[in-house]
Amino acid sequence: MLSNVEYTRLMEILLRQDDYIILLHQNADPDAVGSGIALKELLKSQGKKVIIGTETLNNLSKNLLSNLGDFIVTAPTDNKNLIILDTSTPVQLGIFERMLDNAEVLISIDHHETFETSKFKGKKYTYCLNKERTSTAEIIFDIMLKMKDEGLLNKENLDCDKLIRGILTGIVTDTGHMRFSDVNTLKTLIHIFKKGYHISDVDDLLKVEDDISKKIAILKAHQRMKIYSISDFIVATSNVSSCEALSAKAILSTGADVAFVGADNGSEVRISGRAKKAVLDRGINLAKIMSQVASIIDGEGGGHKGAAGANGKRNMEEGLKKCVEYFVQELGGTTNGECVEYTEETEIQDCWGK
Numbered sequence: 533m534l535s536n537v538e539y540t541r542l543m544e545i546l547l548r549q550d551d552y553i554i555l556l557h558q559n560a561d562p563d564a565v566g567s568g569i570a571l572k573e574l575l576k577s578q579g580k581k582v583i584i585g586t587e588t589l590n591n592l593s594k595n596l597l598s599n600l601g602d603f604i605v606t607a608p609t610d611n612k613n614l615i616i617l618d619t620s621t622p623v624q625l626g627i628f629e630r631m632l633d634n635a636e637v638l639i640s641i642d643h644h645e646t647f648e649t650s651k652f653k654g655k656k657y658t659y660c661l662n663k664e665r666t667s668t669a670e671i672i673f674d675i676m677l678k679m680k681d682e683g684l685l686n687k688e689n690l691d692c693d694k695l696i697r698g699i700l701t702g703i704v705t706d707t708g709h710m711r712f713s714d715v716n717t718l719k720t721l722i723h724i725f726k727k728g729y730h731i732s733d734v735d736d737l738l739k740v741e742d743d744i745s746k747k748i749a750i751l752k753a754h755q756r757m758k759i760y761s762i763s764d765f766i767v768a769t770s771n772v773s774s775c776e777a778l779s780a781k782a783i784l785s786t787g788a789d790v791a792f793v794g795a796d797n798g799s800e801v802r803i804s805g806r807a808k809k810a811v812l813d814r815g816i817n818l819a820k821i822m823s824q825v826a827s828i829i830d831g832e833g834g835g836h837k838g839a840a841g842a843n844g845k846r847n848m849e850e851g852l853k854k855c856v857e858y859f860v861q862e863l864g865g866t867t868n869g870e871c872v873e874y875t876e877e878t879e880i881q882d883c884w885g886k
């Protein structure tokens with residue numbers, strides 16, 4: 533754990549320069565991006581010029597960045613004052629690694645255990661490793677608390693909401709939604725919760741609204757669904773004009789055990805299959821079914837046991853029927869070329885135990 537004295541020293545060093553670039557590891561995760569945004573806000577409130585640089589962002593971080601309304605640079609700049617966050621070795625900086633050569637001030641703030649710290653050393657080098665914290669975001673929060681204690685926090689210039697959302701997202705994602713949290717994580721969260729924030733705020737920041745066409749495709753897939761009761765499983769087939777994989781996945785979460793969804797745009801036919809684990813445990817391999825169906829739709833098929841697809845040119849309806857037939861055969865049954873669709877009547881009979 534960093535001592536009070538160390539935090540004071542770190543804060544003083546951070547406040548010495550007027551401009552910084554905050555560098556994050558490649559494929560930056562929400563802890564890196566959330567910490568970067570929070571530290572940028574803190575330094576900006578002190579009149580500093582700050583940008584954030586990283587080679588790439590992971591998908592969650594892209595959502596976080598756009599939902600918080602911030603931006604990053606993706607190529608090296610001529611900044612000489614570097615703050616490196618959440619990164620344990622220089623090579624993780626990717627194309628930004630070369631900025632270390634001309635760095636005049638180098639401050640590294642991290643929570644990962646590493647044995648290669650010497651490689652980061654520059655002219656004015658400060659290394660702040662707090663491997664007892666479960667996220668870099670918590671360290672940034674502690675710096676903010678320190679500044680507040682010292683009367684340095686200028687709340688009028690500080691976008692507190694953005695800062696806290698960045699920190700909270702970093703904490704929640706790096707602790708695997710609190711599974712790896714500890715007493716110190718919770719102490720930080722108490723501060724944040726007292727300000728009226730909640731863990732569900734993070735979910736909002738990490739998700740992207742599906743566009744209208746995706747929503748409609750999924751709903752239509754449900755509307756056009758044919759349902760079959762086969763052995764212990766509910767199998768559903770449907771068709772859409774696009775987003776067949778997404779629709780198949782959605783149908784599984786609605787309740788089907790297996791879903792086959794076709795898409796036909798006139799010149800191309802695609803079929804996507806998804807199955808739940810209980811189905812795979814019975815030895816079903818959708819990749820095999822899709823490679824068989826491929827010949828019906830005049831194309832190719834494959835994938836994984838639980839998620840597979842086939843692309844072809846024609847016969848989508850026939851392809852979907854064959855998916856169900858092959859599924860029955862894989863379970864060891866026979867359809868005599870005909871699968872009975874699950875109708876309201878059969879449903880009622882089942883309910884009344886007839």
Ligand SMILES: [Mn+2]
Pocket residue numbers: 563564618643666667668706
């Ligand atoms: Mn981290």
